[in-house]
Amino acid sequence: MNIIETKELSFSYKRENDEKVVLDGLNIDIKEGSFTAIIGHNGSGKSTFAKHINAILLPCGGSITVCGIDTSDEKKLYELRKSAGMVFQNPDNQIVATIVEEDVAFGLENLAIDREEMHRRVEAALKAVNMYEHRKRAPHLLSGGQKQRVAIAGILAMQPRCIVLDEPTAMLDPQGRREVMDTILSLNRENNITIVLITHYMDEAAKADRVIVLDKGKVRFDAPPREVFREEEKLRDLGLSVPDSTALVHALRKKGINIEKETLTPKECAEEILSVTVDIRTRLKR
Amino acid sequence: MIRDITIGQYYSTDSVVHKMDPRTKILWTLLYMVMLFVVDSIYSYGVIIAFTAMVIKISHIPLKYILRGLKPILFLVIFTAFLNLFLVDEGKVIFEKGIFSITEGGLWLAIKMAVRITLLIMGTSLLTLSTTPTVLTSGMESLLSPLKKIGVPVSVFVMMISIALRFIPTLLDETDKIIKAQTSRGADFENGNPIKRIKAMIPILVPLFVSAFRRADDLAVAMECRCYNSDAPRTSYRKLEFGINDLSALCFGIIMVCTLVLIEVVS
Ligand SMILES: Nc1ncnc2c1ncn2[C@@H]1O[C@H](COP(=O)(O)OP(=O)(O)O)[C@@H](O)[C@H]1O
Numbered sequence: 108m109n110i111i112e113t114k115e116l117s118f119s120y121k122r123e124n125d126e127k128v129v130l131d132g133l134n135i136d137i138k139e140g141s142f143t144a145i146i147g148h149n150g151s152g153k154s155t156f157a158k159h160i161n162a163i164l165l166p167c168g169g170s171i172t173v174c175g176i177d178t179s180d181e182k183k184l185y186e187l188r189k190s191a192g193m194v195f196q197n198p199d200n201q202i203v204a205t206i207v208e209e210d211v212a213f214g215l216e217n218l219a220i221d222r223e224e225m226h227r228r229v230e231a232a233l234k235a236v237n238m239y240e241h242r243k244r245a246p247h248l249l250s251g252g253q254k255q256r257v258a259i260a261g262i263l264a265m266q267p268r269c270i271v272l273d274e275p276t277a278m279l280d281p282q283g284r285r286e287v288m289d290t291i292l293s294l295n296r297e298n299n300i301t302i303v304l305i306t307h308y309m310d311e312a313a314k315a316d317r318v319i320v321l322d323k324g325k326v327r328f329d330a331p332p333r334e335v336f337r338e339e340e341k342l343r344d345l346g347l348s349v350p351d352s353t354a355l356v357h358a359l360r361k362k363g364i365n366i367e368k369e370t371l372t373p374k375e376c377a378e379e380i381l382s383v384t385v386d387i388r389t390r391l392k393r
Numbered sequence: 394m395i396r397d398i399t400i401g402q403y404y405s406t407d408s409v410v411h412k413m414d415p416r417t418k419i420l421w422t423l424l425y426m427v428m429l430f431v432v433d434s435i436y437s438y439g440v441i442i443a444f445t446a447m448v449i450k451i452s453h454i455p456l457k458y459i460l461r462g463l464k465p466i467l468f469l470v471i472f473t474a475f476l477n478l479f480l481v482d483e484g485k486v487i488f489e490k491g492i493f494s495i496t497e498g499g500l501w502l503a504i505k506m507a508v509r510i511t512l513l514i515m516g517t518s519l520l521t522l523s524t525t526p527t528v529l530t531s532g533m534e535s536l537l538s539p540l541k542k543i544g545v546p547v548s549v550f551v552m553m554i555s556i557a558l559r560f561i562p563t564l565l566d567e568t569d570k571i572i573k574a575q576t577s578r579g580a581d582f583e584n585g586n587p588i589k590r591i592k593a594m595i596p597i598l599v600p601l602f603v604s605a606f607r608r609a610d611d612l613a614v615a616m617e618c619r620c621y622n623s624d625a626p627r628t629s630y631r632k633l634e635f636g637i638n639d640l641s642a643l644c645f646g647i648i649m650v651c652t653l654v655l656i657e658v659v660s
């Protein structure tokens with residue numbers, strides 16, 4: 108079943124004289140429970156697309172349906188935002204309260220959930236992102252990765268079916284990035300929450316089931332990561348790169364070393380290289 | 394210097410003062426302001442200073458920490474004291490030189506005003522130091538809720554205050570970073586005449602404002618995403634409990650105001 112469906116979705120920010128088209132007839136369907144990564148050069152319209160998913164922006168042309176709700180249906184606005192949560196790049200600018208657990212409760216307070224239920228859900232959400240022991244702390248004293256996990260918990264407490272994350276790791280150190288990615292993956296696998304991850308780190312995109320490449324408001328590639336990253340040249344033309352492990356294999360191939368498989372992680376890459384070298388060695392021995 | 398600002402900061406201890414209902418503390422702060430307004434004689438000053446010292450003692454907040462919060466307003470205190478000292482012309486003249494003269498009345502008033510402002514800041518910072526911003530604002534909301542009936546947007550007002558309190562540490566950190574960045578490029582904030590120094594603030598204020606507006610924009614979107622609607626009814630994660638401690642504290646406060654008024658009438 109599709110949780111997000113767009114039909115010829117178009118959008119432009121209205122300005123006085125020039126009207127640049129930011130989204131240009133997008134047709135993107137996303138399956139419930141899937142993990143989709145969206146990549147694209149700066150200004151390609153990724154954030155603009157994300158903001159359409161929970162009706163922060165409304166389409167200028169075409170339509171977008173999320174969890175069966177047309178986003179331009181004002182009556183169902185809060186139902187929509189409850190089912191499709193959003194996490195942003197800067198963790199400082201999305202934390203509202205001065206105590207971790209109270210921030211996680213913010214969305215629930217807005218939905219007028221009663222207090223007992225609220226305490227239950229806050230506890231569950233904080234445990235799911237591994238921040239329960241920090242529940243009494245002040246958010247501004249946490250690390251970037253911890254703050255971002257609090258932001259995820261705040262969305263999670265609303266029990267969404269889908270979470271959209273707009274470059275959630277862009278301001279984090281490697282440790283924080285790892286924490287956030289692990290959290291996202293476990294939410295997808297264990298809680299069956301649909302994930303849409305916008306990122307400019309290719310190794311993060313490689314962890315998704317599907318990668319969508321946006322360029323100038325149009326979909327340029329839409330396939331599993333292995334197929335997308337095979338097109339290294341074309342991606343470079345769009346100002347994008349491929350994961351280091353993939354790039355290494357491509358470079359070796361150019362040198363005439365025959366590795367067939369596309370590799371996405373350092374581990375896969377090492378295994379492939381090893382198997383090839385073993386091949387060469389056995390041939391030499393003969 | 395930026396780090397000295399303790400307005401709206403919370404200092405965690407588990408004292409009786411910290412555990413009190415925020416509504417009691419807010420009302421007490423108001424009573425305290427009334428007291429400061431009433432006091433005039435040296436006796437009532439004695440009473441109120443002794444009382445303030447006692448509350449600080451039982452709150453377990455180090456006096457040094459509270460005094461640090463006074464630093465930013467030290468200038469204001471000294472300035473008003475000087476104005477009173479030289480401009481008030483009352484009673485015996487104790488010092489005279491040219492057009493300047495200090496009278497007994499002026500000296501007394503200067504001391505009184507300085508003590509008043511100091512106590513006012515100490516009293517109000519005790520409120521924020523002993524209460525987390527969220528608890529404080531839910532206390533405010535509860536106290537102001539009768540105004541909702543006549544259409545005053547209390548919840549919006551309270552949300553504004555709580556966000557302001559939430560962003561004070563963030564913006565202070567940012568100011569600190571900007572100051573360091575500009576200093577490392579050779580900006581000089583310490584020397585020169587006042588006009589020069591005020592001019593030197595511009596390269597701090599401009600980036601600070603730009604970033605504050607960007608933050609505000611981001612925050613508004615993030616709040617919308619989390620279903621915030623200022624018109625809709627909300628529930629509260631925290632429950633406020635008004636206990637016997639609170640009742641006795643308030644009674645004590647009212648008795649104290651009456652006593653101070655009595656002292657003033659008698660003397
Ligand atoms: N609020 C806005 N007003 C006007 N133009 C905007 C606004 N936000 C983004 N844009 C423009 O829309 C285009 C796409 O932006 P965005 O969706 O943020 O891209 P991305 O997230 O992929 O970097 C850019 O050219 C940007 O300048």
Ligand SMILES: [Mg+2]
Binds near residue numbers: 154155
């Ligand atoms: Mg963006």
